[in-house]
Amino acid sequence: MAEYSDIVPLSRAKAKLSSLLRKVREEHGSYAITHRGKPEGVLLSVEEYEALIETVGILSDRSLMARIDRGLADEKAGRLLPHDEVFPKK
Secondary structure, eight states: OOOOSEEEEHHHHHHTHHHHHHHHHHHOOOEEEEETTEEEEEEOOHHHHHHHHHHHHHHHOHHHHHHHHHHHHHHHTTOOOOHHHHSOOO
């Protein structure tokens, strides 16, 4: 199971939703919400959610991942160009 700031029963989440949202926003916490003792959902910030979706998009793009792998291999092998060669001043 993933790491959460806390695991919260649905009844408590309902009663404390405003407080949980504040903690999510200010403390970047995440909360597993349970129903009858079973995790059923997660409360996390929009920023965290969007970052996860973006990461999934990058990782699922085989072409992009291949280019990233080639770039990392080039860096490891020392095949680098100076900044001004890549981005010459106009």
